[in-house]
Amino acid sequence: MTSVDSTTPPSTKMALLDSAERLFAQNGIDGTSLRAITQDANANLASVNYHFGSKEGLVGAVFGRRLRPLNSQRLERLGHALLEEDRSTKLRGILRAFVGPVLEMRFDRQRGNPEFIQLLGRTFAESAGQPRRELLAEFEHVLSRFLAALSETLPELEPEALAWRFHFTVGAMAYTAAVGRPLSELIQGGDVDYSPQVDRIIEHLVDFLETSWMRPDRHRDRNGS
């Protein structure tokens, strides 16, 4: 379930990727030692440097393995969404194409890799202001495609409003993916399994976002500070 390719035999390389992904998500990248990873994967300490060159190489491999399929799926769904005619339906489709794959990978225990998404959000927050260049490059194409789609669907929106709304959209999604349960419950210390509710959570979020995106822009002639 954890290995991305179930046909190949369980190689040391894959075991290292799986262990690293899980431990990175739990304790952070810097907080995870190669000793912990290799021990978890039943591999030798030197195996990481042999297979990936360095710890940094391992980090890149962990991200690349999941990020490529994730973004492909987003773009494919975006393509379908753009075929819609009704404006509201199209908007919902775009938003769903953007947040769906991430939240499914986060909450769906069957097909998903919850820990990778947690790692993704974590890494993004850690690098606030100046994200890892590799990570940003991987996203750049996808983000611009979605921005273009939203701009076409809501042509009356000014660029500034578009930018901020997209920003808040990413924020709500990333935070949901990173924290994984409502804050209110986090306080009470509950322990509910949210994996059966994936689609419900996605609909909650898409509802939340769609409403805000449809709102007319009121900031045409205000001034800050």
Place this chain on the structure above:
Amino acid sequence: MTSVDSTTPPSTKMALLDSAERLFAQNGIDGTSLRAITQDANANLASVNYHFGSKEGLVGAVFGRRLRPLNSQRLERLGHALLEEDRSTKLRGILRAFVGPVLEMRFDRQRGNPEFIQLLGRTFAESAGQPRRELLAEFEHVLSRFLAALSETLPELEPEALAWRFHFTVGAMAYTAAVGRPLSELIQGGDVDYSPQVDRIIEHLVDFLETSWMRPDRHRDRNGS
């Protein structure tokens, strides 16, 4: 400007807090060594353990110094907002009381401490799923007060919808505070100073949130999975 109390002489203790806050925000808590902090503060390596007992003690002091005033300000503004009669105005007031102090502290170079907010968001993301207990305890009271206020203002909202909307609200705010500029610009690598636009950003976010909060709940009889 950085020290919280400008009347007292520049003590080693305050210098350590200031340096730690800045370096923690830049490189993370684990990524910042006591040697870096004490060097930055022109203090001796052992001074941290003398004044704060341990590195963990220093971390707690860094958070406590800013968190107390921040949450006091939130509750005070919440009190004023609750005096409003018009529902929409009251809702906007509550949302502004919640996100305003954080974003002002993030973007306002005059009165604010941008780096602390960055540190806050970062720490929250790092601890995804199981935040630092101290940090959560500090917030618990504030969060429940805001949840109660929102529930009273929008009594027709079901608890689940309320919980998720509040969750998305925190997400959009936290992400904005952590990243600090629109993603679209982050890709292009721009270098605009957003500090003069504090109020504008807050209004964008409050608009975004208010619209979603006002939406009627449509999930009364759906089922997940």
Place this chain on the structure above:
DNA sequence: CTAGGATCCAAACGTACGTTTGATTCAAAC
């Protein structure tokens, strides 16, 4: 059967970390 490349492994290397120690400085109290 055997060469040779890929893989694994135990051990060690140098570096950086948080913390502790014991001496030293300094200013107020008596």
Place this chain on the structure above:
DNA sequence: GTTTGAATCAAACGTACGTTTGGATCCTAG
């Protein structure tokens, strides 16, 4: 003028880290 306690300081302690090394082991092609 002496005492006392807080504050500072250089130095060292033990631990953990990422990486390197060089030999052992495995597997496959010739």
